Every structure is written in C-alpha cells, then in structure tokens.
Amino acid sequence: MPRPHRLVPLLAWALALPAFAASPDDAKGQWLTAEKDAVIEFKACADKPGALCGHIVWDKDAGQPNDTCGVQIxxxxxxxxxxxxDGWVFDPRDGKKYKGALRVKSGDLHIRAYIGTEILGQTEQLRRVTALPASPVCKR
Known part of the structure; x- marks a missing residue:
C-alpha cells in the first residue's frame, strides 16, 4: 500500500490538471505556417462572434501575382x-475547401483538413508569433 506522503504530490498534480485545459481563446492570435511563408490571424468571425475565422495577414509573396493577403482560410x-x-479550412495552394478541425497542443496550433472523417485528414502545425515580419506588407 502506498504511503500517504507519496500520494500528496500525485493528488496535487491531478487536481491541477483542469487548470491546463485548453480554452476556445487559445487559438486566437497570429500563427506562422510551418513553411514560414504566411501568418494567419484567428479571431471571432465578424458576422458570427461565436465562430472562429482565420485570415492571412502576412504573405511572403505580398504584392506578387500569387499574393494571398486577406484570404480567409x-x-x-x-x-x-x-x-x-464544424466548419471548413481552405488551402490556397490547391484552391480547395476541406472539413476542418483546429486545436492548440503544447503551444502550437494544429489545423486538420479532411474529407469525410477526421482520422483520414492531414495536419499542419503552426507557431504563435507576436508580430508580423517587417516586409513584405499585405496591402488588403
């Protein structure tokens, strides 16, 4: 039988777990793509505050013909x-919309795009940024 003094740290750790649970606001903010070619800002949708929308706010190709600044993804x-x-994600690389799921894990944002069931999808991992790169600048 475990000694009581050994159970105290374990019990304290178990009680602290709910404090680390993810919240809906964890995904809000600016996130750099894995390829480091775009920054996506997630925030409440303008037309539906209870939903989450993501738009490209920085693109390494800003001002070029393949500029994706302002695109809702x-x-x-x-x-x-x-x-x-319960929504969609858009991949500007192939121009297609997919079913989507988004979660924050270990401080990174994981966007999962899929057709049919989530288990058959593909995930992209993004890192939070506190500021946009200085250039190029999105004009939209």
Whole structure:
C-alpha cells in the first residue's frame, strides 16, 4: 500500500490538471505556417462572434501575382472537446475547401483538413508569433 506522503504530490498534480485545459481563446492570435511563408490571424468571425475565422495577414509573396493577403482560410462554428469544429479550412495552394478541425497542443496550433472523417485528414502545425515580419506588407 502506498504511503500517504507519496500520494500528496500525485493528488496535487491531478487536481491541477483542469487548470491546463485548453480554452476556445487559445487559438486566437497570429500563427506562422510551418513553411514560414504566411501568418494567419484567428479571431471571432465578424458576422458570427461565436465562430472562429482565420485570415492571412502576412504573405511572403505580398504584392506578387500569387499574393494571398486577406484570404480567409478557415471558418469553424463551435468549440467542443478542446477543438474548434464544424466548419471548413481552405488551402490556397490547391484552391480547395476541406472539413476542418483546429486545436492548440503544447503551444502550437494544429489545423486538420479532411474529407469525410477526421482520422483520414492531414495536419499542419503552426507557431504563435507576436508580430508580423517587417516586409513584405499585405496591402488588403
């Protein structure tokens, strides 16, 4: 039988777990793509404050013909089980919309795009940034 003094740290750790649970606001902010070629800002949708929308706010190709500044890449309707769900994500590389899920894990944002069921999808991991790169500047 475990000694009581050994259970105290374990019990304290277990009680602290809920404090680290993800919240819907964890995804809000600016995130740099894995390729470091764009920054996406996630915030409440202007037309539906309970939903989460993502727009490209910095693109390494700003001002070029393939500029994606201002493109909306996500709209997720609800937050459940530590993930934003029930919506879509747009991949500007292939010009297609997919079902989507978005969650924050270990400080990184994971965007999952899929057709049919989430388990068959593909995930992109983004890192939070506190400021946009100085140039080029999106004009939209």
């Amino acid at each position: 996500a709209r997720l309707e609800r937050y459940e089980n530590e993930a934003w769900r």
